[in-house]
Amino acid sequence: MPRIELSIDIDAPVEHVYAIARDVESFPEFMADLKSLTVSERSEDGLRTVTDWTGLIREFKMEVKWTQEDIWDPVTHRDDFKMLKGDMNSMSGFWQFTATEAGTRFDSLMEYEYDVPLIGPMIKALIKKKMTDNLQSTLASIKARAEV
Secondary structure (H helix, E strand, C coil): CCEEEEEEEECCCHHHHHHHHHCHHHHHHHCCCEEEEEEEEECCCCCEEEEEEEEEEHHHCEEEEEEEEEEEECCCCEEEEEEEEECCCEEEEEEEEEECCCCEEEEEEEEEECCCCCCCHHHHHHHHHHHHHHHHHHHHHHHHHHCC
16 A cells, blocks of 8 residues: 655644644635535534545546545644545545644655556556645645745
């Protein structure tokens, strides 16, 4: 199963960065490869959400859709997520926000499985590159929003 780990340093307090990350409804406003995101469920305490995502893969003129469950922990500033259903076979991971002297370190780990019958290693490498680019764009978008 492919695994992607990325990190970025953000010049903003951890509470601020974490609040931006939890405001998932605003993601389509500042994430270019995200067509839509809607919250379909939210626990009373707001710590569990189920969201429906539609991402864009502009190079292939296609959309990727999935439903994701997030478990937010405001004490540790962490989000654990997993795909409940969607176009991929599976996807899960976490976002971890850690206070640093300079602001916040945003660590992200994602594992996914996207099996399309009869695709070769070159196409799988292209999919991994696109998934990595998308995750890097997400981190950079949250950084840009937090540092305004």
